[in-house]
Amino acid sequence: MKATDISSFATNQLSLLNNELQAELAETQLLTSTHAPVVLQRAGLALLNLAVNSQRTGLGGKTLLELGIDPAVGGGELHEHGFRVGDICAVAEQPKGAEKKKERESKEKEGVEGVVTKVQKEAITVALDKEEVDIPGGKLWLYELKQEIPWNDPSLNDSQKEAIRFTLATREVSLIHGPPGTGKTHTLIELILQLLARNQRILVCGPSNISVDNIVERLSSHKGIPMVRLGHPARLLPAVLNHSLEVLTKTSDAADIVRDIRAEMDAKQASIRKTRTGRERKGIYNEIRELRKEFRQREGRVVKELLRTSKVVVSTLHGAGSFHLKNEEFDVVIVDEASQALEAQCWIPIVMVGSVGKLVLAGDHLQLPPTIKSGNLKGEKPEGKGVKDPKKKAEKKIKGTEEARDGVEKLSIAGDETPTPGNSKDNDPPSSSSSASLETTLFDRLLALHGPTIKRMLTTQYRMHETIMAFPSAALYDSKLQAADSVRARLLKDLPYA
Incomplete structure (x- = not known):
């Protein structure tokens, strides 16, 4: 069999993915134009017989509509549906069964688009896109719109966009794997902006002040974001x-x-x-x-x-344990540099704040783990220093998806192992297993438990010449890294200050 050219394969895949997106958009338009609203409701794509419970102004001047079942039809709980916070939707006057296709299309055009911001058993809240809108009269219906995400940063590459799409779509946990130079923080900034556009509240954390200050500095260039940084000035x-x-x-x-x-x-x-x-x-x-x-x-x-x-609260992982956040609720918690943080640190923003809807971890589990000092108590070389094959070490820590599912205990937590008679000494220092345990980060653990289905990898790097990139790409990243055109053949003599 003839070897496939990687560039041609990637180009072909991008073309196919774009065709798939266009087909999905066309399918949505076809569904709303050819199927009766009651059929769409059965499929979980629409809600019928709605009325406006309340209308108020939210952050940024957005109009917030709370919709519930029209009391004229009995009120009560909403019909079963598939709407989630962040879904793009439209609110329009509900068409009558006897109306012709043109009349239905006219009513849909008069409808208003928005984003779902809150879902309850008896009500659903939508933030309308336009500040000044005329709410349709009569009975209303809500239906899903599948649209391409409007990107704030046009320079995002395809792997960055895919990571953001994936994270927005996941319900509970997602991992963004960012090898060196792939623009992980750049991706997180766009993700935060997309979450804000969906009226979601975000807690952003990292293991160090520098890591989170970098995010605050980049976000501050976008005007109008209500943001606060916790920590001593x-x-x-x-x-x-x-x-x-x-x-x-x-x-x-x-x-x-x-x-x-x-x-x-x-x-x-x-x-x-x-x-x-x-x-x-x-x-x-x-x-x-x-x-x-x-x-x-x-x-x-x-x-x-x-x-x-x-809408955005930023702190170190330790700072997230502040009493200020004790009763605060967040739709999303983002942890940057999660693979360089101890697992216990990552749990602080998850369990200490009032409530959390979704967790996003960003990092690179194939780079250096957190610095652990307790592994050198007996004079042995700390694990992770001078390892010839970091990928094998990472694989050993993760232990494979199947093994992890068979028994989470294989990713040992310090103190899990109970000494048996004859194999321990009272005067012995703590075992190096505690070091191995601490080197197992939350990023590692989640990847082991759920496998690559909860992860998206950034594959375009902007830091290394293609020849320099070749070794780490092959040794650690299954040859998935690609050099951006701006650095692919760049040499020192080409730099402006050389």
């Missing part, structure tokens, strides 16, 4: 200080309610020097104590309001 990059929670509590409009009491406290502090007796000083200290109590209460209200109105 001294640890943040200067470029992101304006988004710091501590800075916002002093500079935002909401800070006016604490500004006056802060000034009064400062004045009282300055007046202490002018006192002549201990009785006067004691009186001032009592006043300051009461002012501090009032200040903390007011500041707490400011912080709560800032967090409530922020």
